[in-house]
Amino acid sequence: MQAEPRKSLVGEEYEVEIGPVAHGGHCIARTSEGQVLFVRHALPGERVVARVTEGEEGARFLRADAVTVLEASKDRIDAPCPFAGPGRCGGCDWQHAKPGAQRRLKGEVVAEQLQRLAGLTPEEAGWDGTVMPAEGDKVPAGQVPSWRTRVQYAVTADGRAGLRRHRSHEVEPIDHCLIAAEGVSELGIEKRDWTGMDSVEAIAATGSQDRQVVLTPKPGARLPLVELDRPVSVLRIDERIGQVHRVHGRPFVRERADGRTYRVGNGGFWQVHPKAADTLVTAVMQGLLPRKGDMALDLYCGVGLFAGALADRVGEQGAVLGIESGKRAVEDARHNLADFPRVRIEQGKVESVLPRTGITEVDLVVLDPPRAGAGRRTVEHLSSLGARRIAYVACDPAALARDLAYFRDGGYKVRTLRVFDLFPMTHHVECVAILEPADKGV
Structure with missing residues (x-):
C-alpha cells in the first residue's frame, strides 16, 4: 500500500522559547510536543511566535521564522535594512542582532x-x-558596514533587480543593498530595467578602480544597452555552453593584496570583503x-x-x-x-x-x-x-x-x-x- 502523504505544517504557528544558535543562521527551539524548529530572525533566550516555512508532520525538524517577539533579547535591535525580516531578502541572517552579538x-x-x-x-x-x-x-549597533564588493542580483519578471528570499527562487526587489560596497552601489544596478536578464552581478575591485557587470540573460533574450554612471566592463554568461563572453571593456578586474596586483577574469573568485x-x-x-x-x-x-x-x-x-x-x-x-x-x-x-x-x-x-x-x-x-x-x-x-x-x-x-x-x-x-x-x- 502506498503511504498517505504527510500533512504540511507550513503556516502553523508555535509559541516557543529560543535555545542555542545553530550553524546556518538560525536558532534551535522545540514545540510543546518536542518537535525541533530551526528558527530564523530570533536570538537565544527569546520567547517568540514562530511560523513554519518548511516541513510536515513527522519530519525530523521544521524550519520557521520568528514573526512576533514576545520577550526580546538584550542583543536585539531593529534591523537597519528595510528589506530584512521574515519572508524578505535572504542575504543577511543577523540584521536584528548587535554587531558584537553577531560575532559572539x-x-x-x-x-x-x-x-x-x-x-x-x-x-x-x-x-x-x-x-x-x-x-x-567595528561599527555601533544600528549601523552596517558596506563591505560586499561582489553582489549578484536576481531579476524579477518585470526587470527589477533584487535579491533571493531565503531558500527560495522568489526575488525581493530592492532599491539599495546596505552591505554592498560603495563601488557596487555607485553602479546603480537597482535603478535600471533588466528585462530579459536572469541575473546581474556587480563587481567592484579592491585596490583598483575596475568595475564590472556580468549579465546572465534568459534564453533568447537580447542584452540591454548598459549605460551606467561610470566606466565599466561588461561580460555575458552563456549558461547553455558554460562560456563567458566579453561585451565591453576588459574581461578581467585587477585586485590587490599583499603588495601585489592580481588579475581576476570572467567574474572569477576573489574574496568578497575588501x-x-x-x-x-x-x-x-x-x-x-x-x-x-x-x-x-x-x-x-x-x-x-x-x-x-x-x-x-x-x-x-x-x-x-x-x-x-x-x-x-x-x-x-x-x-x-x-x-x-x-x-x-x-x-x-x-x-x-x-x-x-x-x-x-x-x-x-x-x-x-x-x-x-x-x-x-x-x-x-x-x-x-x-x-x-x-x-x-x-x-x-x-x-x-x-x-x-x-x-x-x-x-x-x-x-x-x-x-x-x-x-x-x-x-x-x-x-x-x-x-x-x-x-x-x-
Missing part, C-alpha cells in the same frame, strides 16, 4: 562544530574564542613562518593569492606548486605569478592532480578548499607529505572540523585557530587553522 554567535557556532565533529575544545585548538572583525567593520585577502594572507603567513628555500603547496589556489605570498617569502631557492580546477583561474594565476620562475600552477582537481605530481615531501601547505572541504582522501595524502606546518583556510566551520579530525588521524594537531568575521550581518565566518605534526617537541 558565530564563535559559539565554530566552537560547537569543533566539539561535535572533531572532539576539540577551543583551548585544544589554540583559540581564545574571539571572532575578529575586519579592519573598519580587507579579506590581506587579512587571510597575513594570518596564513604568520602561522606558517615560511623560510628561504622552502617547498610549498597552494591547493585550490584560485588566481594565486597564497602562492604569490609564499613565493615572495621562500625566495629564489624555494618553490611553490599551485593546483586549481578552474581553467580561467589557472590562466590568471600563471599570468599573475609569471615573475616567479619557481612557481608552477597545475590545472585539475586536487585529489587527482596531487598524486600525479610525484611529490613525496614538502615543507609547507596552504589549502583553501570550497565549502564542502578537502575530504578524507586529500587530507590523508597531505598528512603523508611531512609538512612542517599546514594552513587550512575555511569558509565553513563544519567542513573544517571534519577535516581537522582526518588530519588528527594522519598525525597532525591544531597549533592555532583564528576566526574572522569577514561577512558581517550573515552567518558566514572565515577560519584559519595552523597545523603541525602531533609529535613535534615530544
Whole structure:
C-alpha cells in the first residue's frame, strides 16, 4: 500500500522559547510536543511566535521564522535594512542582532562544530574564542558596514533587480543593498530595467578602480544597452555552453593584496570583503613562518593569492606548486605569478592532480578548499607529505572540523585557530587553522 502523504505544517504557528544558535543562521527551539524548529530572525533566550516555512508532520525538524517577539533579547535591535525580516531578502541572517552579538554567535557556532565533529575544545585548538572583525567593520549597533564588493542580483519578471528570499527562487526587489560596497552601489544596478536578464552581478575591485557587470540573460533574450554612471566592463554568461563572453571593456578586474596586483577574469573568485585577502594572507603567513628555500603547496589556489605570498617569502631557492580546477583561474594565476620562475600552477582537481605530481615531501601547505572541504582522501595524502606546518583556510566551520579530525588521524594537531568575521550581518565566518605534526617537541 502506498503511504498517505504527510500533512504540511507550513503556516502553523508555535509559541516557543529560543535555545542555542545553530550553524546556518538560525536558532534551535522545540514545540510543546518536542518537535525541533530551526528558527530564523530570533536570538537565544527569546520567547517568540514562530511560523513554519518548511516541513510536515513527522519530519525530523521544521524550519520557521520568528514573526512576533514576545520577550526580546538584550542583543536585539531593529534591523537597519528595510528589506530584512521574515519572508524578505535572504542575504543577511543577523540584521536584528548587535554587531558584537553577531560575532559572539558565530564563535559559539565554530566552537560547537569543533566539539561535535572533531572532539576539540577551543583551548585544544589554540583559540581564545574571539571572532575578529575586519579592519573598519567595528561599527555601533544600528549601523552596517558596506563591505560586499561582489553582489549578484536576481531579476524579477518585470526587470527589477533584487535579491533571493531565503531558500527560495522568489526575488525581493530592492532599491539599495546596505552591505554592498560603495563601488557596487555607485553602479546603480537597482535603478535600471533588466528585462530579459536572469541575473546581474556587480563587481567592484579592491585596490583598483575596475568595475564590472556580468549579465546572465534568459534564453533568447537580447542584452540591454548598459549605460551606467561610470566606466565599466561588461561580460555575458552563456549558461547553455558554460562560456563567458566579453561585451565591453576588459574581461578581467585587477585586485590587490599583499603588495601585489592580481588579475581576476570572467567574474572569477576573489574574496568578497575588501580587507579579506590581506587579512587571510597575513594570518596564513604568520602561522606558517615560511623560510628561504622552502617547498610549498597552494591547493585550490584560485588566481594565486597564497602562492604569490609564499613565493615572495621562500625566495629564489624555494618553490611553490599551485593546483586549481578552474581553467580561467589557472590562466590568471600563471599570468599573475609569471615573475616567479619557481612557481608552477597545475590545472585539475586536487585529489587527482596531487598524486600525479610525484611529490613525496614538502615543507609547507596552504589549502583553501570550497565549502564542502578537502575530504578524507586529500587530507590523508597531505598528512603523508611531512609538512612542517599546514594552513587550512575555511569558509565553513563544519567542513573544517571534519577535516581537522582526518588530519588528527594522519598525525597532525591544531597549533592555532583564528576566526574572522569577514561577512558581517550573515552567518558566514572565515577560519584559519595552523597545523603541525602531533609529535613535534615530544
